[in-house]
Amino acid sequence: MKHYNVGIIGATGMVGQRFATLLENHPWFTVTALAASARSAGKTYQAAVGGRWAMTTPMPESMKDMVVMDAAKDIEKVASLADFVFCAVDMKKDEIRALEEAYAKAECPVVSNNSAHRHTPDVPMVVPEINADHTAIIKAQRKRLGTKKGFVAVKSNCSLQSYVPALHPLMGYGITKALACTYQAISGAGKTFERWPEMVDNLIPYIGGEEEKSEKEPLKLWGKIEGDIIVDAKGPAITTQCLRVPVSDGHTAAVFVSFDRKPSIEEIKEKWAAFSGEAQRLNLPSAPKQFLHYFEEPDRPQIKSERMLENGMAVSIGRLREDSQYDYKFVCMSHNTLRGAAGGAVLLAELLAAQGYMD
């Protein structure tokens, strides 16, 4: 496989730090550029992050002394150093859309963790196991942007990263409706307990904008390319409630689902066990060998024992049983900053590289 130089935009943030650790020993990608706000620009990565380093492993030695660039002012410089960039920044949506398109127009593809472009109709939003074929829309996006190589591709929100993969292999039974209550970790808000002490022994029943994302984004993932746009699927309808819980990493979802043709419990477990996608077929470096893991024990999946399964890239499922109002209910969980954020974006970049879009 060809080797690629990559940049991290928002390198000093929670997701940016996760990119730095994931890319430290990546077999295909080497970090050659770091960028963040004007506050960090001109400082070494170590100085810019200061006391904010939130990873359990130390800052990569190879990046400590790299000088952080200004994400908005140094676009040409970053683009000259990197074959493509990962982007995770805390800015207004219209500013993010403009920033990401500016990188694309500088012929530097962007793999984004931000939500700003998720509903731009010619921007693919991809979970590589579910809709790897949506990357074909990049041709139309390049035409709109007037680029040869540059484009923006995004990953979906961390909240849905457990229940959409669990529902996807069951689509053949005709899902009529689904309900998901999510219990989301504080790292999803870019926080640690040190920086958010109010979350210790607490639950906040509101995460701004999260329920809308959790209900709308699955329809784009299940959508189809028609001409120069991706058209959202009409269903299945999903209703959600998203709660912030005192967990450092790992989003759990309690899911209820009904079908046109109700499968048996054994059939559902077989579908989950047999499920794999393009990420496994292409043997991408960050792909879990087994994407969906079912646990028979009644008290699993648990955050502490399951979140790092397959390097935090798998989905853990348990407690599948009949329900009195829906056909079935179950619980599922995924690591929100690995599979749900930086890890999912690295896997998407691997897919794009394997498909030839980074050349």
Ligand SMILES: NC(=O)c1ccc[n+]([C@@H]2O[C@H](COP(=O)([O-])OP(=O)(O)OC[C@H]3O[C@@H](n4cnc5c(N)ncnc54)[C@H](OP(=O)(O)O)[C@@H]3O)[C@@H](O)[C@H]2O)c1
């Ligand atoms: N945390 C998660 O699990 C998660 C999951 C999925 C998606 N996301 C998304 O990823 C993005 C980043 O989240 P995060 O949790 O990593 O946030 P964060 O920890 O607050 O980090 C924000 C980053 O954005 C940079 N930034 C802020 N203003 C900027 C500007 N004007 N120009 C350039 N860079 C600027 C910051 O640089 P300075 O250090 O210089 O200020 C920092 O690197 C958000 O859009 C978020 O919604 C997060």
